[in-house]
Amino acid sequence: MKTGLNATNVRVFEAVARLQSVTLAAEELETSQPYVSKQIAVMEEQLAVQLFARVGRRLYLTQAGELLHQHTKVVVESLKEAEEMLSRAASASQKRLRIATSTTGMYMLPEWLAGFEKKVADLETTVLVTSGDEVERQVISGEADLGFIASRPRFRSFLVSVVAEDSLALAVQKDHPLATHSSVSLDELSKERFIVREPESASRALTERRIFQKRPDWRFRLQINHIDAIKSSLEEGLGISFISRRAIDRELQSGTLATIPVDGVDLRRPICMLTDAHKFGSKIAVRLAKHIASHASQNFRC
CATH class of the missing domain: 3.40.190.10 (Periplasmic binding protein-like II)
Known part of the structure; x- marks a missing residue:
């Protein structure tokens, strides 16, 4: 159903009705007097009613205009509240x-x-x-x-x-026999017990692809889905693990863990944003x- 009312002409009508002046309404709405007058004229034509009566230089609402004004005041106030709410939400989302x-x-x-x-x-x-x-x-x-x-x-x-760039390092407890080695081969590691991440982990996928798939005899002692729990397990000597070097910086500095290079293995990887x-x-x-x-x-x- 076609209606003669829309958000634009409702705002114009409400301003003219409240201020009783086309000039003042145009100033408030930051538009021209002819534009305001045309909006009112189109509304009256489409609604088939007279909304204002002019006496001298003053505008007065007709009975139909009074009825419409009661509704437009509510609509305009509601629109203002909606604008303020959206403005507050936008301001909050900016930070x-x-x-x-x-x-x-x-x-x-x-x-x-x-x-x-x-x-x-x-x-x-x-x-x-x-x-x-x-x-x-x-x-x-x-x-x-x-x-x-x-x-x-x-x-x-x-x-x-x-x-950034990260790399997985072979980490062991400080007292582990491998801790004193300058490097280690994959054959030597086949006898060790590994602590690994869950299958969905990027670290697990990288080690599977470049190390574990090459031999069927690796021994996985623990599978843990939390890196801090893996570090604690390493410190307790429960096994060895390929772990992000960035994740064990503090443990390496304090000396609770050590890393050993693995011959012929490159476990570098990019950190992507x-x-x-x-x-x-x-x-x-x-x-x-x-x-x-x-x-x-x-x-x-x-």
């Missing part, structure tokens, strides 16, 4: 960040955020530490503004920036992405 990261990314993210928060006050950040697959899903769905994974993404619907290629991120997310990219330790294609 709200949602980040999804794999475990390895979490060892670099605090440093990046600390540097960024020196530039942006009152930043509200939510960080989800999860699997690489879930990071990709979160970014694609829009639940996360930025994602960080320690591998190449499975899908092509991302803008990808390599912001993901954004959705088909969506524009929030301004604050774009600024953070640029900040991190400017501090990237490596700049090669993922």
Whole structure:
């Protein structure tokens, strides 16, 4: 059903009715007097009623105009409240960040955020530490503004920036017999008991592809889905593990763990920052992405 009322002419009518002046209404609405007069004339024609009566230079509402004004006051006030609500929401979202990261990314993210928060006050950040697959899903769905994974993404619907490089290192307890070796061969490792990540982990996938698939006789003692639990198990001597070097910096400095090079094995990998290629991120997310990219330790294609 076609109606003679819309958001534009309702605002014009309400202003004229409240101010009893086309001139004052035009000034308030920041438009011209002819435009206001035309809007009123079109409304009266489409509604087939006279809304205003002119006496001298004054405008007065007719009975029909009074009835309409009672409704337009409510509509205009409701629109103002909606605009204010949206404005507050937009203002709040300008400093709200949602980040999804794999475990390895979490060892670099605090440093990046600390540097960024020196530039942006009152930043509200939510960080989800999860699997690489879930990071990709979160970014694609829009639940996360930025994602960080320690591998190449499975899908092509991302803008990808390599912001750091990591490598897996063979870590052992400080008192482990291998701790004194300058290097070790794969044959020597076949007798050890390994602590491994869950199959969905990027670290597990990398070690499977480059090490474990080469021999059928590896012994997995523990499978653990949390990197801190793996570090604790290493310190207790429950086995050895290929683990992110970034994740054990403190343990290496304190001397509770040691790393041994493995002959002929390269376990380097890029840390990739993901954004959705088909969506524009929030301004604050774009600024953070640029900040991190400017501090990237490596700049090669993922």
